[in-house]
Amino acid sequence: MRRIIFASLCLIVAVVGKPAEHYTDKFDGVDVSSIVTNRRLLVPYVKCVLEQGKCSPEGKELKSHIKEAIENYCAKCTDAQRHGTRTVIAHLINKEKDYWNQLTVKYDPDRKYTKKYEAELKSVKQ
Template identity: 30%
Template sequence: MARLNCIIILISIASCVLAEELYSDQYDHIDVNNILNNDKLRDQYFNCYMETEPCLTAEAKFYRDIASEALQTKCKRCTEKQKEIIDAVVDWYTQNKPDKWQKIVEKSLEDMKKKNAGQ
């Protein structure tokens, strides 16, 4: 019985180590289509991400903070809703504002280089 308990504990520890923690789902409720279809809101989120203007909402700041990693890792730590949000953003920008999409990609790469250099 002690051996069985030991095996169960080892499996539990391994599961915890292998499982990556997901991003908080606190802001999963945002209506991404409303943001993307509203020039003013979309520009606020874009400028927040690009760090050319302050983030005006906690949601914008949250997504700014996770977006580079989410894009680089194909949303490895995203909730299902966050994957939908990121997919919607990618689709919208690549179809409607490819020049701004290129800036997002460049910023994402720059952010990841900085993060990797700091580790």
């Protein structure tokens, strides 16, 4: 009986403790292009992840994964998230340098990861 209980607990721990293969796709339908082209929409997201303002549910989700996503080059992102991430980063690098620099200081102060994004996305047309 103890073996059955122990085996059941191990199975539960294995299932619950298994890291997600992807981030939630709950917000994959967000129109990222319309956000980056409208500062009134963009700035609150940036301020959220910089911890300088309130966060929407989408902003909270983004903030909870931003460091890991930068460090692993969006390995757990869905295709929609990967495309959206490239769109946002390209926009910030090319059109919102001050915000890009603030985000870099906060999430990659040694610039180990952001240099790769800059080399790839500098001058990408939006």
